[in-house]
Amino acid sequence: MGWGPFPFPGESEVDWVALVAEARIEEAMKEGRFDNLPGRGKPLQLKEYPFVPARLRVPYKILHDAGLAPAWIQRSQTLAELEERIGQVMEEHLAWLAREREAQERLAAQGTASSREQARARLELARRAHGHAVAQVRELMEARNRALDQFNQMVPNILWQKGRWSIPERLARFEAACRDAFPGLTAGAGPPSSAATPPPGTPLPPSGGGPEGEGDG
Incomplete structure (x- = not known):
């Protein structure tokens, strides 16, 4: 129908x-x-x-x-799932960067040549991981806008249509929040008063024993 x-x-x-x-x-x-639907009578x-x-x-x-x-309702669910995923990726990355900063602070407090080397290695790892996170967020936002275009073509009432996201603007705000969480991400900056616990599955440089080798959980 x-x-x-x-x-x-x-x-x-x-x-x-x-x-x-x-x-x-x-x-x-x-x-x-x-x-025979699940939950019948509830x-x-x-x-x-x-x-x-x-x-x-x-x-x-x-x-x-x-x-x-109808198809547009299914598309609305896709939109909601994409937006939820985008928020989740950004929140998880910001939380990870905050842990990285704390780890860098612990390394800086040790003041040894070994801890400084570890801080530099972890900072480089953090910057690479950050680049991957930004790319992932960009791809998800682009997918969200594509799904939105399809939704707007399907929806039966023009008043229900939604606006596209400005991806450069949203990414700029995200990156600003990331720099606040971990100032060492700024190009050219040395190891800040923060340290790095990479995302799950990312190998860490050798800890050499001591507090800097402990996970940040």
């Missing part, structure tokens, strides 16, 4: 979309599409549909669980 571009006379477009959703639910009930556990008006989330949840959700 198509969603159609126009409301019925005397009805708003949002009401018309709700009417179509209710009709599809009634049709699916007659066909027994809801008979209160609805509504997922977040940030691109769906709040008053329509219950019918869309029902349609989604029955495999009847």
Whole structure:
């Protein structure tokens, strides 16, 4: 069943979309599409549909669980997942940089030739890892904008369309936050008062024993 571009006379477009959703639910009930769904007879556990008006989330949840959700609702979930992933990657990277800074401070406090060498090696590792993180965030943001373009073409109400992200602007803010978390990322800077615990799976330089070899957990 198509969603159609126009409301019925005397009805708003949002009401018309709700009417179509209710009709599809009634049709699916007659066909027994809801008979064996997980959680039948229990209160609805509504997922977040940030691109769906709040008053329509219950019918869309029902349609989604029955495999009847329209394509633009599926695309809205992809958008939400991408945005959540972007936020997660940025938060994890900022937390890692904060641990790197603390590790550099411990190495600087030792004041030995060995600790200074370890600090330089860890700083280089941190800068490489940072470059990978920025590239990953950029790719995710580009994927988000592509998914948004598709969503805006599918959505039945132009008022539900969303704006594209300015990737250079968002990346600039992210990198500024990263420099605040770990000033040593700035090109040309020496080992700052911080140290590096690389992301999981990244090999560390030899610790040579002592506090600098301990993980930051």
